[in-house]
Amino acid sequence: xxxxxxxxxxxxxxxxxxxxxxxxxxxxxxxxxxxxxxxxxxxxxxxxxxxxxxxxxxxxxxxxxxxxxxxxxxxxxxxxxxxxxxxxxxxxxxxxxxxxxxxxxxxxxxxxxxxxxxxxxxxxxxxxxxxxxxxxxxxxxxxxxxxxxxxxxxxxxxxxxxxxxxxxxxxxxxxxxxxxxxxxxxxxxxxxxxxxxxxxxxxxxxxxxxxxxxxxxxxxxxxxxxxxxxxxxxxxxxxxxxxxxxxxx
Ligand code: VOV
Numbered sequence: 001x002x003x004x005x006x007x008x009x010x011x012x013x014x015x016x017x018x019x020x021x022x023x024x025x026x027x028x029x030x031x032x033x034x035x036x037x038x039x040x041x042x043x044x045x046x047x048x049x050x051x052x053x054x055x056x057x058x059x060x061x062x063x064x065x066x067x068x069x070x071x072x073x074x075x076x077x078x079x080x081x082x083x084x085x086x087x088x089x090x091x092x093x094x095x096x097x098x099x100x101x102x103x104x105x106x107x108x109x110x111x112x113x114x115x116x117x118x119x120x121x122x123x124x125x126x127x128x129x130x131x132x133x134x135x136x137x138x139x140x141x142x143x144x145x146x147x148x149x150x151x152x153x154x155x156x157x158x159x160x161x162x163x164x165x166x167x168x169x170x171x172x173x174x175x176x177x178x179x180x181x182x183x184x185x186x187x188x189x190x191x192x193x194x195x196x197x198x199x200x201x202x203x204x205x206x207x208x209x210x211x212x213x214x215x216x217x218x219x220x221x222x223x224x225x226x227x228x229x230x231x232x233x234x235x236x237x238x239x240x241x242x243x244x245x246x247x248x249x
Pocket of ligand 1: 005109114147149184185198202214218223
């Protein structure tokens with residue numbers, strides 16, 4: 001049996017994708033619509049104070065394409081808090097018009113592939129920021145997709161020797177690092193939590209960087225041979241004011 005890789009976990013993550021029921025929204029009186037928009041604005045405002053208290057983080061995004069209209073990303077300290085924030089959202093007046101499109105439950109994960117032998121990665125002062133990411137400081141554009149490492153008879157990631165996995169992840173890390181300052185990644189582990197093994201959340205100032213990076217990684221052995229991907233979502237961050245004008249009909 002090959003040796004499992006040690007991982008360090010941070011905040012729990014809930015990616016909540018929604019589609020707007022425009023027909024229902026348009027059929028309302030302007031007052032009813034306004035009331036619902038204001039309920040969402042107040043909610044978004046309240047979520048931003050999480051970061052000040054270091055209790056979690058939150059981001060709201062508009063999504064391109066027909067798979068979803070909106071994405072709300074929640075980071076929390078515990079799984080219970082993650083469940084509670086879902087319930088809190090469902091109780092908002094506007095929740096009936098924001099139909100669930102997709103969701104993903106995971107936890108921020110750092111693996112020890114590239115840590116120096118004998119070192120304790122927890123002593124790295126940069127670790128807290130990586131395990132407890134502040135979404136308010138991320139670049140505007142977001143890309144999310146879930147993925148697996150392949151477990152087929154010929155190409156089984158989980159049967160590779162640790163040394164081979166380190167070699168492959170080193171090459172992966174080198175490609176990733178050549179995008180430093182252009183793409184920032186948050187890798188969340190989801191084995192036992194959701195249908196895929198990892199969630200990949202990328203941030204960039206220019207969405208074209210997502211395509212460039214993901215394309216380049218497809219040629220790298222760890223992605224070319226071992227990666228399997230779920231649906232891709234791309235969009236950009238909006239504050240409560242932009243969200244309100246976007247919802248206005
Ligand atoms: C900015 C881009 C970027 C950078 C710098 C980067 C670096 C790194 C490092 C250094 C490490 C290992 C240590 C750790 O920190 O965990 C990882 C780990 C991981 N990655 Fe990565 N990755 C990036 C980007 C990046 C992308 C675009 C993808 C999707 C792959 C693709 O083909 O679409 C990805 C996936 C992952 C995964 C699933 C893991 C965990 C694998 C496991 O088996 O445990 N990743 N990644």
